[in-house]
Amino acid sequence: MTAVTTTAAVPVTVAEERPQVRRRRRLSPGRRLPATRLAGPLLLLALWAAASAAGRLDTGAIPAPWTVLESGVHLWTDGTLSNDILTSLQRAGSGFAIGLTAGVVLALASGLSRTGEALIDGTVQLNRAIPTLGLIPLFILWLGIGETFKIAIIAIVVYIPIYLNTHAALSGIDHRFVELAEVQGLSKFQFIRQIVIPGALPGFFVGLRLGVTGSWLGLVVLEQINATSGLGYMMFQAQNYGQSDVILVGLLIYGVFGLISDSAVRLVERRVLSWRRTLSS
């Protein structure tokens, strides 16, 4: 009987005496906080506004946020801003579309056939070694100073990262899956559609994000040197007249476009690659 009572009492004391099992230190960054991507930019904006309000900034060099906003609204009601934005979007959009198509088509051709690889891969690697912006003078001579050369340069800036990453992903497809496709009797077309393309998608998305960023980068450079319209042209003119607020309007719009396009790619990526479980999920 005594034994029974002691055993009944023991578990309680044991539970108190033994150290609790401590969870291991977590090595993944943990759960994502909501809307954290905006925290940094918002903080920067708040600092800017506070410094302007306190009169600590030279308004000639860095005007207050509200001045920038005012100029933006003014330019918009003018009709010049919307026109410039439209021109810039068209350039970036066309260049991006062409670069995307070229990157994917070339990567497929080079990744799926040895002849394609022999003809394409070395050429692209050569193209990659030449800084694309260094081609601007030559392209102006070939294509004139109109829209064509701008779109061509943007397309080149875009296609290279898309090609490189997609091609690397294609050649990295597990040989075991190729064997599986043979065993299952897949046709060449089915093999490409069901194994090659989904297998290369993660790499393609890396290239796509680099390409999107590249299209804006190319645009800024082109519009600041060789344009008669567009956001960059607007900023270039503003520089001549000392309108730093207008320059900031242009920069902000570039930034917003960059952010939006990158988020759009991320969103699509998360949808399409939902089967992946990585640190970011």
Added chain:
Amino acid sequence: MAPHTQQLTRPAVRLRELTRSFDTRTVLDGIDLDIPAGQFVALLGHSGSGKSTLLRAVAGLDHEVAGSGQLTAPERVSVVFQDSRLLPWRRVLDNVLLGLDGKEAARKGRAALAEVGLEGRERAWPSELSGGEAQRAALARSLVREPELLLADEPFGALDALTRIKMHSLLRELWEHHRPSVLLVTHDVDEAIVLADRVLVLERGRIGLDLTIDRPHPRSYRDPLLGEYRERLLAALGVTEDHQ
């Protein structure tokens, strides 16, 4: 003792003078083998004895391997690999249906998944399955094509012991139900004895021993009569047990 003699009339697999070599090393050295339709055959051998080479030859997967000889195999051949080889970007049912289209195929796919005990996991991603479940899905994928010949290359080699025992009875059940010819490559003597009706030992590129195991199913690992077969097979593999 042979309940399916009527099915043993025409050979499903027929090898004549089959030779395969890598560089100067001859791995298969003139193999002659008939596997009757519906027979469950296990192929034993040391690692490097050429058993996988033989299986890959029958599967038609040895593209760049030098060799000669005659080889006939049925039209519908399925292969189960050591890894489940499920495509991570397809859900389980879509993996089972790889290479097939249509409503009828989808119905068969669901039926095959139910047969291997994966009912309700059709929409799961492969990364959500355990090792045993993934291998079950791979079995379903090979069954759904109603193979006349099922080639299995150490299909349970990567599984834990408990799961392996369950998979043994599952494979045998599936065979009873569908009756394909089976060529099971393994290095596990017990696995071969418990599952197969005929065990081959591959040795230096030739079939060193061809043993028919005439015991009823389901077999137990502890069946003393199987011990005799085990010893003969171990001897053929050059392993002597010194517990006696």
